[in-house]
Amino acid sequence: MIEVQQLSKTYEDPGGEEIAALTDATLSCAAGEIYGLLGPNGAGKTTTLRCLATILAPTAGTATIAGHDIVSQSEQVRRSIGFVSATTALYARLTPRETLHFFGALHGLQGAKLEARVRDTLSLFAIEEYADRPNDRLSTGMKQRVNLARAVVHDPPVLILDEPTTGLDPVVSRTVEDAVKTLAQSGKCVLFSTHLLDQAEDLCSRLGIIAHGRVVAEGSVAELCAQTGSSNLRGAFFALVEDRLEPTMRDE
Amino acid sequence: MRFEIIRQVFQKEWRETLRDRRSLAVMFGVPLIVYPLLILITASISQGAAQRVRQQKMRVAVVNAGDAPHLVAEIERRDSGLRLARGLDEASEARRALDAKRVDAVLVVPPNAEADALASRPVSIRVLADNSRPVWSAGQKKIDLVLQKYQEQIIAQRLEARGVPATLVRPIKTTRQDTALPDRRLRNLMISLLPMMLLLTGALGAFFPAINVITSERELGTLESLLVTPAAKMELLLGKVALVLLSALLTAGLNMLSMALVLWRTMSQATALAASNAAKSAGSGDTAAAPPPLPGIDFGALALAYVAAVPTIVFVAALCLVVALFARNYKEANSYATPVFFLALVPTMMNLTEARATPALLATPAVNSSLVIRDVLNGQVSTGAFALAFLSSCLYAGLMLSVAARLFSSENLVNPAWEPLSFKGLRRDGKNGRPAPRRLPAVDEALALGAVSLLLVFYIQPSLQPLGLLPMLAGNELLLIAAPALLFAWMFRYRWRETFAWRKPLFGEMLGATLLGIGLAPCIAVLAALQSHFFAPDPAKARATAELFVPALQSNPWLTPIAVGVLAGVCEEILFRGPIQTALARRLPMWAALGVGGFLFAAFHLDSYGLALRTLIGMILGWLVLRGGSVFPAMLLHAVYDAVLVGFSAFTLHRFGPEQFVKMTDRPDALLQDELAKQIFGGAVVAGPFLVLAGWMLCRSAHRHKARAEQQHAAQQREVQERVAQAPLTPLT
Structure with a gap:
C-alpha cells in the first residue's frame, strides 16, 4: 500500500541555508497493518508524512501510495489517503456533520452516497449525539474523534496519522487508539507517527525508527530488540537513536 | 478546474462568514445603521452651529454715530441682524472694544458724513473687524447689506433733491434664485466622499474574510486538511477568492447605496427647511420665490461609478489576500493591512488637488477610479477615459491576483515559520555560496515589467520633452524602456541569452x-x-x-x-x-x-x-x-x-x-x-x-x-550519446 524508496527532503531556512530534514528514507507498509514511525521530536516524522500526503514535494527519491506516485499522481494519492495530524484543527463555526459533508464533497461524493457515508462515519465514531453542535463547543477528545472521522469520510484505503494523540489525555488517547485499531482491522493501511514508546509498542505491528532525518532501523518490536541486543523496545530505541546522535550531543 | 469543488469551497467559506458576527457587522451593520446615524448626528450638530451663528446678532459700534443718523436707523431695524453698541463714539474706545471682543465690528464714520454725502462730496466709511473670527464670515454680509441700503437711501435723497424719481437709477428689479444648488451640493458631497468610501469599505469588506480564509486557516492548521483532499490548490484559492471578492463588492455597494440615500435624505430635509424659511420671510414681502427643487439621486451615474470602482475594489481585495498570505498570523495580518487602508486616502488627495484626468493618472491604480467616479458623477466622463481607467485597473487587479496565486501555490504555506515577506529570496544567491538556477521570465513578471516601464514613460517623458528630440529619445529609450528590462533580468536572474534572444543571426x-x-x-x-x-x-x-x-x-x-x-x-x-x-x-x-x-x-x-x-x-x-x-x-x-x-x-x-x-x-x-x-x-x-x-x-x-541545421545537430548528438552508451567500459589505467 505504501512504498517509500530513498525519499529525501531539503528545506531552505530563512537565512538561505539548506537543511536536510529527511535523507534516503525507505519503508513500506501493507494493508491491514499499523506501521509506527517512531522518533524523537524533530527527527523528520512530520516531513515524511507530509511528503507522503503530497503537501510537500520530495527533493529526491520516490514513493507510491496505493500504487500511485506521490509526485506525478498526487491527486490520486490524495484520493486514497486520510490525513490527521496533531496540528490539524476543525473549522470552529461548522458542525461535525457539516465538516464531514464538506470534506466528503471535496472528495467527489455527492447526493445520497454522500449522505450515507456521513451518517455511517458519524455512527462509526459515535459522534451522532453532538453532530450538530458547532465544533468550537466540543471537547478536545470529541474534536479529535471528528478529525479522524473527517479523514475517513471518503473511505480511503490508507491512513496517515501524524502524532494524532499529542496533547490528549490518556483516556481520549485510548479512544483514538481504539479507533485506529478498528480501522486497521477493517483492512486499512495505517502509517502512524509517534514519539511515545508505549503507544508504539501497543499499537503497531511494525516500527520504523527515525532519527536525524534517517530511518535507522525497521522491524517488529522483537526484531528491533534482537537487532540491538536489548531486552525491550526502550533499550532498542535508545541504542538506535543515540548511536546516531551528533558526537557533541553524546559528549554532553 | 472543477466548478463543483470551487462551489463547495465557496459555500463553506460563505457559511462560515455568515456565522462570523464580526464580518457581518462590517458588511451590513456599518452601512445600514452606523452611517445614517453618524451623518445625521454630524449634520445636525454642524447645522445647529451654523444656525446659531446666523441667528446671533452682530454687535456693531459706530464711531461718530451722530453724523450718520440714517445709517444708525438702518442698523437698528429688526431684520438687519445687527445690534448697535452704544456709547462707543470715540475711535480709540471702539477699537479697544473690538480687540476685547465686546463688539464684532466697528464702522468708522467721518465727521459730518451724511451731510457731506447729501452734498455730493466724497465720503468713505471704514469697516474694522477681526476676519479670523467665525462670527465675521456670517456677519460680513449683514454689514454689507446695511451699508448698501444706506447708500441707496443717500442716492434716493440726492435724486429727490434734484427732482428725479429714484426708480430712474434702478430700472430693473432682479431676484435671483440658484435652482441647481441643492443638486450640486449633493453631487459635490458625493464626489468628495464616494471614491474614498468605496475603496475603504471595499478593503474593509475584503479584509476580515481574507484573513479568515487564508491566515486563520494557516494559523489554526485547518489548511493542512484542505490540502490533502483531491481539490487542487487553485480550486481552493478560487473558492476563497470568490468569497473575498463578493464580500468586498457587496460591502462597497451597500455602503455606497446607504451613503447616497442618507446624504440625499439629509440634503432634501435641509433644502425643504430652507425653502419653508424663505417662504416665511418672503410672506410679508412683494414676491414669493418658488421653492427650490429637492435634490435627486442619479442612480444611473451611481451605478456607473460603482462599475468604474469594481476593478479597483477587486485590486484592493486581492491586495488584502496577498497581505493575508504574507502574514503568519492574525496579528501580523492586521499590522500589514495598515498600508492597504492608506490607499483609501488617495481619492481624498485627488479631490483636494482637483487633478485633471490625464492618461498617466488614468493608468495609476486607485487614482484612476477616483478620477473616473468624480467625472461620472459630474457627468463629464469620456468613454476613452472610462475604458483606460477600467482596463488598467483590471490589469492591476489581475497582477495582484496572480501574485496571490503564486504565494498560495508555495508548499511553504503549511510551514508556520515561512516568511514570504523576506527580501532574502529576491536575489537568490549566497545560499551556501551557490547561486540559484537562472530561469525564464513568467507572464506576470513580464506584465509587471511592462506596467513599470509604461508608468515611467507616462511620468517622465513629458519632462524630457523640452530637452529636444534626441536627448528626449535617448532618455526615453535607454532609461525608461531598455533599463527596466535589463534590471528585471538581473534582479530575477533570467537566462540572458534565451530571454533576450541574443543569438547570432x-x-x-x-x-x-x-x-x-x-x-x-x-x-x-x-x-x-x-x-x-x-x-x-x-x-x-x-x-x-x-x-x-x-x-x-x-x-x-x-x-x-x-x-x-x-x-x-x-x-x-x-x-x-x-x-x-x-x-x-x-x-x-x-x-x-x-x-x-x-x-x-x-x-x-x-x-x-x-x-x-x-x-x-x-x-x-x-x-x-x-x-x-x-x-x-x-x-x-x-x-x-x-x-x-x-x-x-x-x-x-x-x-x-x-x-x-x-x-x-x-x-x-x-x-x-x-x-x-x-x-x-x-x-x-x-x-x-x-x-x-x-x-x-x-x-x-x-x-x-x-x-534543418538544428535537427542535424540534435541527431548527431543523439548518435554520439548512443555510441558512448554502447561502448565497453575500459579502465583508464
Missing part, C-alpha cells in the same frame, strides 16, 4: 530584415493613409510631433534618422521582444503570443490612431524573433523602418521648409504637388510590396535553414 535573415524595413515603410504609410479616411489622427498631436522633429532634422538631417532608428530599434526590441514576448510565448500559442505582444508594443506608443498598424509591425517583429531565435534581425528591421520614415521627413523638411512641413501633417496630399517627392513616394509605394515579399522569403529560407 544568419546573413540571410539580416538582409531580409533590411529589405522588410525599407519595404514596410511605404506600405504602412499607404495603409495609414487609407485608415485616415475613417479614423483620422488628432491634428494637434500630429503637429506637435512634427514641431518636435523640426529643430533636430534641421541641424542634423543625416544623423537624426539614424539615431532615432538605432535608439528605438535596439531599446524597444530589448523590452518587447525580450522578457515580454519570451514570457508570453511560454504560455500562449505562437500567434496569440505575437498578437498580445504586438498589442502591448503598440499600446506603449500612447497613440490610439496608430494602434492597429503598430500591432501589425509588432507582430512582424515578434515573428522574426520567435521563428529565427535571434533579436538582431528585429532590431535591424525596426531601426531601418524608423530611419526610412524619419529620413523621408528630413527630405520633405528640406524641400518644403519648416512651416509647410508642419502644415503638411494635416494635409499629407500636399506632398504630391512636388514632382520629386511624388516620384520618390510613388517609387517607394510600387517597390515596397516587392521588397517586403523578398525580405520575407529571405527570412523564411534562413529560418528553414536554421531549423
Whole structure:
C-alpha cells in the first residue's frame, strides 16, 4: 500500500541555508497493518508524512501510495489517503456533520452516497449525539474523534496519522487508539507517527525508527530488540537513536 | 478546474462568514445603521452651529454715530441682524472694544458724513473687524447689506433733491434664485466622499474574510486538511477568492447605496427647511420665490461609478489576500493591512488637488477610479477615459491576483515559520555560496515589467520633452524602456541569452530584415493613409510631433534618422521582444503570443490612431524573433523602418521648409504637388510590396535553414550519446 524508496527532503531556512530534514528514507507498509514511525521530536516524522500526503514535494527519491506516485499522481494519492495530524484543527463555526459533508464533497461524493457515508462515519465514531453542535463547543477528545472521522469520510484505503494523540489525555488517547485499531482491522493501511514508546509498542505491528532525518532501523518490536541486543523496545530505541546522535550531543 | 469543488469551497467559506458576527457587522451593520446615524448626528450638530451663528446678532459700534443718523436707523431695524453698541463714539474706545471682543465690528464714520454725502462730496466709511473670527464670515454680509441700503437711501435723497424719481437709477428689479444648488451640493458631497468610501469599505469588506480564509486557516492548521483532499490548490484559492471578492463588492455597494440615500435624505430635509424659511420671510414681502427643487439621486451615474470602482475594489481585495498570505498570523495580518487602508486616502488627495484626468493618472491604480467616479458623477466622463481607467485597473487587479496565486501555490504555506515577506529570496544567491538556477521570465513578471516601464514613460517623458528630440529619445529609450528590462533580468536572474534572444543571426535573415524595413515603410504609410479616411489622427498631436522633429532634422538631417532608428530599434526590441514576448510565448500559442505582444508594443506608443498598424509591425517583429531565435534581425528591421520614415521627413523638411512641413501633417496630399517627392513616394509605394515579399522569403529560407541545421545537430548528438552508451567500459589505467 505504501512504498517509500530513498525519499529525501531539503528545506531552505530563512537565512538561505539548506537543511536536510529527511535523507534516503525507505519503508513500506501493507494493508491491514499499523506501521509506527517512531522518533524523537524533530527527527523528520512530520516531513515524511507530509511528503507522503503530497503537501510537500520530495527533493529526491520516490514513493507510491496505493500504487500511485506521490509526485506525478498526487491527486490520486490524495484520493486514497486520510490525513490527521496533531496540528490539524476543525473549522470552529461548522458542525461535525457539516465538516464531514464538506470534506466528503471535496472528495467527489455527492447526493445520497454522500449522505450515507456521513451518517455511517458519524455512527462509526459515535459522534451522532453532538453532530450538530458547532465544533468550537466540543471537547478536545470529541474534536479529535471528528478529525479522524473527517479523514475517513471518503473511505480511503490508507491512513496517515501524524502524532494524532499529542496533547490528549490518556483516556481520549485510548479512544483514538481504539479507533485506529478498528480501522486497521477493517483492512486499512495505517502509517502512524509517534514519539511515545508505549503507544508504539501497543499499537503497531511494525516500527520504523527515525532519527536525524534517517530511518535507522525497521522491524517488529522483537526484531528491533534482537537487532540491538536489548531486552525491550526502550533499550532498542535508545541504542538506535543515540548511536546516531551528533558526537557533541553524546559528549554532553 | 472543477466548478463543483470551487462551489463547495465557496459555500463553506460563505457559511462560515455568515456565522462570523464580526464580518457581518462590517458588511451590513456599518452601512445600514452606523452611517445614517453618524451623518445625521454630524449634520445636525454642524447645522445647529451654523444656525446659531446666523441667528446671533452682530454687535456693531459706530464711531461718530451722530453724523450718520440714517445709517444708525438702518442698523437698528429688526431684520438687519445687527445690534448697535452704544456709547462707543470715540475711535480709540471702539477699537479697544473690538480687540476685547465686546463688539464684532466697528464702522468708522467721518465727521459730518451724511451731510457731506447729501452734498455730493466724497465720503468713505471704514469697516474694522477681526476676519479670523467665525462670527465675521456670517456677519460680513449683514454689514454689507446695511451699508448698501444706506447708500441707496443717500442716492434716493440726492435724486429727490434734484427732482428725479429714484426708480430712474434702478430700472430693473432682479431676484435671483440658484435652482441647481441643492443638486450640486449633493453631487459635490458625493464626489468628495464616494471614491474614498468605496475603496475603504471595499478593503474593509475584503479584509476580515481574507484573513479568515487564508491566515486563520494557516494559523489554526485547518489548511493542512484542505490540502490533502483531491481539490487542487487553485480550486481552493478560487473558492476563497470568490468569497473575498463578493464580500468586498457587496460591502462597497451597500455602503455606497446607504451613503447616497442618507446624504440625499439629509440634503432634501435641509433644502425643504430652507425653502419653508424663505417662504416665511418672503410672506410679508412683494414676491414669493418658488421653492427650490429637492435634490435627486442619479442612480444611473451611481451605478456607473460603482462599475468604474469594481476593478479597483477587486485590486484592493486581492491586495488584502496577498497581505493575508504574507502574514503568519492574525496579528501580523492586521499590522500589514495598515498600508492597504492608506490607499483609501488617495481619492481624498485627488479631490483636494482637483487633478485633471490625464492618461498617466488614468493608468495609476486607485487614482484612476477616483478620477473616473468624480467625472461620472459630474457627468463629464469620456468613454476613452472610462475604458483606460477600467482596463488598467483590471490589469492591476489581475497582477495582484496572480501574485496571490503564486504565494498560495508555495508548499511553504503549511510551514508556520515561512516568511514570504523576506527580501532574502529576491536575489537568490549566497545560499551556501551557490547561486540559484537562472530561469525564464513568467507572464506576470513580464506584465509587471511592462506596467513599470509604461508608468515611467507616462511620468517622465513629458519632462524630457523640452530637452529636444534626441536627448528626449535617448532618455526615453535607454532609461525608461531598455533599463527596466535589463534590471528585471538581473534582479530575477533570467537566462540572458534565451530571454533576450541574443543569438547570432544568419546573413540571410539580416538582409531580409533590411529589405522588410525599407519595404514596410511605404506600405504602412499607404495603409495609414487609407485608415485616415475613417479614423483620422488628432491634428494637434500630429503637429506637435512634427514641431518636435523640426529643430533636430534641421541641424542634423543625416544623423537624426539614424539615431532615432538605432535608439528605438535596439531599446524597444530589448523590452518587447525580450522578457515580454519570451514570457508570453511560454504560455500562449505562437500567434496569440505575437498578437498580445504586438498589442502591448503598440499600446506603449500612447497613440490610439496608430494602434492597429503598430500591432501589425509588432507582430512582424515578434515573428522574426520567435521563428529565427535571434533579436538582431528585429532590431535591424525596426531601426531601418524608423530611419526610412524619419529620413523621408528630413527630405520633405528640406524641400518644403519648416512651416509647410508642419502644415503638411494635416494635409499629407500636399506632398504630391512636388514632382520629386511624388516620384520618390510613388517609387517607394510600387517597390515596397516587392521588397517586403523578398525580405520575407529571405527570412523564411534562413529560418528553414536554421531549423534543418538544428535537427542535424540534435541527431548527431543523439548518435554520439548512443555510441558512448554502447561502448565497453575500459579502465583508464
